Amino acid sequence: MHFALYQIIIVAFAAIMIFQGLKNYFGGKGNQTFLKLLTRIIVWGGMATVVTFPHVSNTVAKLIGIEGNINAVILAGFLLVFLMLFKLLSAIEKLEQQITTLTRQESLQDLEK
């Protein structure tokens, strides 16, 4: 079986992401739940499967009714926008947490006065 470079890169990346999820879950990291782990495995596992066995996407496309290149391009674009939105919301969430931490630290300084 011949693998293209992009397939190797994506499969390796998906394996790292799944490994990180398993490590966090079994390492008892506070914010890692089973549901999160399952979501991670489905998303990254699905991506690795589609990249390794591209004909799977044909079966899925037929199954859900996507036919033709233009539909695939639109779907890919939609997924890309979704991913960007997800990253953006994650960044905002992180900033919100940092603002809260700073606000808390500043208010707790009153305790030491």
Place this chain on the structure above:
Amino acid sequence: MWIVLPAYNESKIIKDVIKEIQDAGYQKIILVDDGSTDDTYAVARSLPGIIALRHKINRGKGAATKTGIEASKKLGCELVVTLDSDGQHNPEDIARLIQPILNGKCDVALGTRLKNPKGMPWYKILANHIGNAVTWYIYGLWVSDSQSGFRAYSRHAVEIINTKTDRYEYDSEVIREIYLHKLRYSEVPIEVRYTEYSMGKIQKQGFVNGLKTLYKIIWHMIS
């Protein structure tokens, strides 16, 4: 034992709420003003024996509660009680709430409105049931009142519980922490006093805020 009061725009009532707590025999009170636009902070500061802290900007009930708990840890607490600052909780219930912790039976005592729902509007009861179901489904632990702000924590519990959410989803996140860290908990029936004042506040956990809380809980799960 320290009493933690997160407060946002409660200047009309905060003096009475604090007096009622003091009259019930609890003098160690930390009020966290969560960036109020009225003079809640000034009123609290003017009261004797109160530690008043202030968030310069509004960060939410969960964030303010956590700030109060952090302050009580710094002050060497052995027990922390959190309650809402709109007067809906009866300070006379504190003694009953902390009893299971004092007896060494649990680490967290959850004040439970649904075990004593007298005076509670039907839609609040319904909203609480929905909140409980969502909390159970997402965080894995069924409790009778996942949205109650009237709770007591042992020192052991406040050292372990590490919340990240800032707003009303905080109450459910505490349930997750109890579940994840296998903390012992007890549910204690409490009285609720839904007054015209508390029901009229727009920042309370209403329907729209309830949806926001649900969105936040789901977001924290997938992000």
